[in-house]
Amino acid sequence: MSNEARRLRVGMIGVGGVGRLHLEAYRRSAAVEVTALCDADPERVADAAAACGAAAYTGHRDMLMSESLDIVCILTPPASRLGIVADVAAAGRAILVEKPMATTRADAEEMRRLCAAAGVPLSYGASYRHLPALKHARGLIAAGAIGDVTLLREDFVGGRGPSSRMALPPWHYPEGGIGGSGMGLVDHGVHLIDAFAWLTGSPVTWASGRGNVSGAPLETEYAILGLANGATGHLLYEDGTWPTQLPAEGQFSWGASWDVDGYHPGGAWQAHPGSIHVHGTRGALRIFHYAHALYLSDAEGTRQITLEGDPAPDHFRAQIDAFACEVRNGLAPTSNADAGIAALAVLEAIYASGARNIRVEPQS
Incomplete structure (x- = not known):
C-alpha cells in the first residue's frame, strides 16, 4: 500500500464524553484509523476499545511505547494536558489537542515551545x-x-x-x-x-x-x-x-x-x-x-x-481529516497553537x- 493510500494511525487519550463523539466520528474517516485508546477509567476504555477494535491502555506512556502512531489526540480535561503534550512531543507524534488548549496561556505557550523543539506539529481543536x-x-x-x-x-x-x-x-x-x-x-x-x-x-x-x-x-x-x-x-x-x-x-x-x-x-x-x-x-x-x-x-x-x-x-471527522492531510504532506497545521493561545489570551x-x-x- 502506498504512503498516500495508507490511513494514518491515531491514538486517543481520553474517551469520556466528547472523546466518544470524536471516536465515532473518526471511525467514519477514510484518512485515519484509530488503533489505540487511553483512559484512566479501565472499564470505559475497555468498552470503547472493544467497540472499535483498538488496543486499550490506562496510561498514555504505555500507549506511546507500545504503539506505532502517527497522530495522538488529547481529549482529557484541560488541566491535565501540558504533561501529556510533553510526553507525546518527546515521542515524536503529531498532536491534536482539544479546546481550550490549557487552563492558562502560559501552559499553552509551553506546549507550543515543546512541540516546536521536538519538531512535531501541534493542532488546536477549533472544531467550529x-x-x-x-x-x-x-x-x-x-x-x-x-x-x-x-x-x-x-x-x-x-x-x-x-x-x-x-x-x-x-x-x-x-x-x-x-x-x-x-x-x-x-x-x-x-x-x-x-x-x-x-x-x-x-x-x-x-x-x-x-x-x-x-x-x-x-x-x-x-x-x-x-x-x-x-x-x-x-x-x-x-x-x-x-x-x-x-x-x-x-x-x-x-x-x-x-x-x-x-x-x-x-x-x-x-x-x-x-x-x-x-x-x-x-x-x-x-x-x-x-x-x-x-x-x-x-x-x-x-x-x-x-x-x-x-x-x-461530523465536524470532528472533518477536523481530523484536515489535520491528517497536513501531517501526511508535511504542512503546518492551519488551526495551530497560535489560535489556541490567542483564545486563552482573550x-x-x-x-x-x-x-x-x-x-x-x-x-x-
Whole structure:
C-alpha cells in the first residue's frame, strides 16, 4: 500500500464524553484509523476499545511505547494536558489537542515551545471551523455578501432555574482559575472567541467582561470584544434561569448539539437551538451552527442558504481529516497553537477586566 493510500494511525487519550463523539466520528474517516485508546477509567476504555477494535491502555506512556502512531489526540480535561503534550512531543507524534488548549496561556505557550523543539506539529481543536454553517458563512462574509461586519454575537440564556447550574469539577478546571459550566464562557465561549476572529479574518484587540471562577458561586457571564477591523463581539451566558424563546422560534436540528440539558443527538425539533448572529453594513447572517442551517437577511428579505457537508458531530471527522492531510504532506497545521493561545489570551483579558472593572488588551 502506498504512503498516500495508507490511513494514518491515531491514538486517543481520553474517551469520556466528547472523546466518544470524536471516536465515532473518526471511525467514519477514510484518512485515519484509530488503533489505540487511553483512559484512566479501565472499564470505559475497555468498552470503547472493544467497540472499535483498538488496543486499550490506562496510561498514555504505555500507549506511546507500545504503539506505532502517527497522530495522538488529547481529549482529557484541560488541566491535565501540558504533561501529556510533553510526553507525546518527546515521542515524536503529531498532536491534536482539544479546546481550550490549557487552563492558562502560559501552559499553552509551553506546549507550543515543546512541540516546536521536538519538531512535531501541534493542532488546536477549533472544531467550529469545520461546521458547514460556519464555513459557508465565512465564505459569504469574505465575498462581501453582508458588507463590512460590525457586530457578532452569541448567547446562551436558559436552563431550569438556579438549581440547573452545574459547574465543571475542579479536576477539569482547578479551583481559583478559569472555570464555570459546560455552556459557559470558558468551556463553550472559547469556541466563539476563535470563531469571531476566524469568520472575519480579524483578531480580538481588546476585551472586557466577567467570567466564572472555578470553585466560586456561578453567576451570569459576559464579554465585549473589540476586533481589529472595528467590529464588536458580544457573548452572554446564563444557564441558571429559564429560556424566553417562543415555540415558533425553534429549528429542526439536523445536527448534534449541546445545551444545559446535555448532549442531543440531532434529527429532532429543538426549541432553543444555539445560533450566531453576524451583522454587517449590507446584511446579516443567522448561523445555526449545530442545527445545520444558515439564513441571510438583506434588502431583498430573508432567505435560507443551502449547505454542503454533514452536520455535527461530523465536524470532528472533518477536523481530523484536515489535520491528517497536513501531517501526511508535511504542512503546518492551519488551526495551530497560535489560535489556541490567542483564545486563552482573550479569556485571561476578560477575567482581568472583571477583576479590575476595566477594559484590558490581551497579551501577545
